[in-house]
Amino acid sequence: MNRDGARKSIWQEEIKTFSLDPALAKCYDVAIVGAGITGISTAIRLQKEGKKCIVLEASNIGFGTTGGTTAHLNDFFDTTYAQAIKDVGLQNAKLLKYVGIEARNIIRNNIRQFNISCDFESKPAYLFALDEKQEKKLDDILKGASQVGHPMAQTDDIPFPFAFKKAVSIPDQGQFHPIKYIKGLAEAFINLGGLLLEECLCEGHDEKEDVVILQSSKGRVSARSVIYATHIPPGVNILHLMNAPYRSYAIAFRLKGDCHPMELGYDLTEPYHYYRTQKINGENLFIAGGEDHKTGHADDTGECFSKLENYVREYFDVDTAVYSWSSQYYEPADGLPYIGVLPGSKGKIYTATGFRGNGMIFGTITSQILGDLILNGSSKYKDLFDPARIRPIAGFTNFVKEQAVVVFDFVKDKMLTERINSLTELSDGEAKVVKYEGESYAVYKEKGGKLHLIKSTCPHAKCEVRWNSAEISWDCPCHGSRFNINGRMLTGPTVKNLQRIEL
Numbered sequence: 277m278n279r280d281g282a283r284k285s286i287w288q289e290e291i292k293t294f295s296l297d298p299a300l301a302k303c304y305d306v307a308i309v310g311a312g313i314t315g316i317s318t319a320i321r322l323q324k325e326g327k328k329c330i331v332l333e334a335s336n337i338g339f340g341t342t343g344g345t346t347a348h349l350n351d352f353f354d355t356t357y358a359q360a361i362k363d364v365g366l367q368n369a370k371l372l373k374y375v376g377i378e379a380r381n382i383i384r385n386n387i388r389q390f391n392i393s394c395d396f397e398s399k400p401a402y403l404f405a406l407d408e409k410q411e412k413k414l415d416d417i418l419k420g421a422s423q424v425g426h427p428m429a430q431t432d433d434i435p436f437p438f439a440f441k442k443a444v445s446i447p448d449q450g451q452f453h454p455i456k457y458i459k460g461l462a463e464a465f466i467n468l469g470g471l472l473l474e475e476c477l478c479e480g481h482d483e484k485e486d487v488v489i490l491q492s493s494k495g496r497v498s499a500r501s502v503i504y505a506t507h508i509p510p511g512v513n514i515l516h517l518m519n520a521p522y523r524s525y526a527i528a529f530r531l532k533g534d535c536h537p538m539e540l541g542y543d544l545t546e547p548y549h550y551y552r553t554q555k556i557n558g559e560n561l562f563i564a565g566g567e568d569h570k571t572g573h574a575d576d577t578g579e580c581f582s583k584l585e586n587y588v589r590e591y592f593d594v595d596t597a598v599y600s601w602s603s604q605y606y607e608p609a610d611g612l613p614y615i616g617v618l619p620g621s622k623g624k625i626y627t628a629t630g631f632r633g634n635g636m637i638f639g640t641i642t643s644q645i646l647g648d649l650i651l652n653g654s655s656k657y658k659d660l661f662d663p664a665r666i667r668p669i670a671g672f673t674n675f676v677k678e679q680a681v682v683v684f685d686f687v688k689d690k691m692l693t694e695r696i697n698s699l700t701e702l703s704d705g706e707a708k709v710v711k712y713e714g715e716s717y718a719v720y721k722e723k724g725g726k727l728h729l730i731k732s733t734c735p736h737a738k739c740e741v742r743w744n745s746a747e748i749s750w751d752c753p754c755h756g757s758r759f760n761i762n763g764r765m766l767t768g769p770t771v772k773n774l775q776r777i778e779l
């Protein structure tokens with residue numbers, strides 16, 4: 277299985293493929309673009325309800341963040357209930373609590389109904405404060421959880437080797453193998469008559485009175501409704517200003533003495549560390565995650581792995597790091613995801629984005645929300661997650677400031693683009709954005725000397741891409757589009773490649 281980065285994630289051992297290339301029908305009820313957890317979960321829901329569905333995936337199932345996740349199924353979200361009460365009121369915060377309950381039920385039911393073997397386990401999670409500042413945060417989290425009726429209990433004992441100030445346990449959380457799960461769902465979807473097209477890039481749409489026509493690399497597809505389950509919608513949309521791309525890092529360790537914590541764990545540092553164990557090929561591996569930063573804002577992304585590994589080695593008896601990978605998520609302006617009608621659409625195009633680090637749950641609940649909107653025209657979550665909302669809250673101001681940093685960096689990039697007289701000044705394995713005879717290029721020199729040269733201006737919003745040494749990719753700091761060393765698009769919102777210059 278391929279993924280949108282050079283490193284191999286723990287889930288990529290899953291090799292089942294879908295080499296289908298069915299003839300396209302004239303018109304579908306629903307076309308779903310993107311085959312991650314959001315797209316596949318929504319496709320099976322609608323196909324089960326009798327809709328004729330097609331899934332279009334630019335690469336392969338799980339190519340996006342679903343192939344680079346850590347797949348905790350936790351329902352205390354990155355946006356805490358305390359924060360949600362402040363921002364959207366107690367009733368809405370209570371509604372948010374049901375998202376977790378219902379999403380986990382959907383996952384359980386899918387696993388049961390389609391007999392999917394995906395290492396699903398229900399288990400408790402532990403949140404722990406490592407210093408006084410974190411303790412205050414935890415108190416706030418506990419208070420918010422109690423106000424919405426989310427079970428969280430203080431505990432003196434955690435299954436992780438940290439000296440903590442305060443900790444809580446949260447029952448009935450979970451974990452699974454995300455790729456086994458979505459591949460099981462994809463198989464069921466196909467068995468129910470759904471069509472899945474891999475290597476099929478959706479390049480644009482034309483929304484007419486009664487139908488949407490999608491332009492794709494495999495031809496035109498017509499559908500009564502379209503869902504962009506692409507993690508961030510492609511093309512240019514207001515949602516790109518409301519979501520900031522972030523990278524997070526994960527390492528799967530073999531620990532000495534097989535003393536792996538079997539529960540889910542999280543500290544409250546900023547950014548926080550997250551922990552769980554997964555059995556792969558009969559062996560337990562301990563997965564730690566963290567070191568998050570805004571996409572394109574780390575000088576040396578390789579260093580993020582070293583920091584994470586050094587931190588984990590301080591507390592755990594590490595034998596080896598077996599897998600290490602990074603992936604992308606989106607921070608929404610007001611902390612809640614955008615799930616519903618795509619802004620600017622006449623009502624037949626839907627999307628789901630802004631999941632923060634909780635996309636297993638929000639991607640799953642998308643199947644219920646968009647399923648209900650398409651089938652019945654309403655959903656109890658419609659207003660809470662409406663992509664057309666604008667909430668003037670405190671978080672929003674910070675967000676706008678953050679976006680201003682992007683704009684500044686963008687200008688700075690343009691002005692300071694390094695001048696070099698000759699591309700051969702690069703060392704092996706090095707990459708740079710360079711100015712060469714009046715044009716900006718992104719150049720990467722392989723170990724062994726081969727140069728890869730591409731135009732460096734992202735076709736989406738004309739920002740300059742930055743080098744990501746950890747995943748050997750060029751990442752756009754503005755909206756998160758990513759490209760490989762030959763300019764091929766890895767991650768949207770762009771639907772275009774960077775122009776490759778043959779040397």
Ligand SMILES: Cc1cc2nc3c(=O)[nH]c(=O)nc-3n(C[C@H](O)[C@H](O)[C@H](O)COP(=O)(O)OP(=O)(O)OC[C@H]3O[C@@H](n4cnc5c(N)ncnc54)[C@H](O)[C@@H]3O)c2cc1C
Binds near residue numbers: 315345349565631771
């Ligand atoms: C390191 C890391 C750890 C995480 N851990 C957790 C966790 O423990 N628990 C949790 O709940 N969440 C976690 N998350 C978040 C979660 O993984 C994501 O929110 C979720 O996987 C997003 O799924 P998706 O289906 O919406 O998007 P994706 O999985 O990114 O799928 C989108 C798909 O759309 C395709 N696509 C894009 N553009 C086009 C186009 N134009 N045409 C056709 N196809 C297209 C892509 O190729 C891709 O396959 C984590 C995120 C990161 C980065």
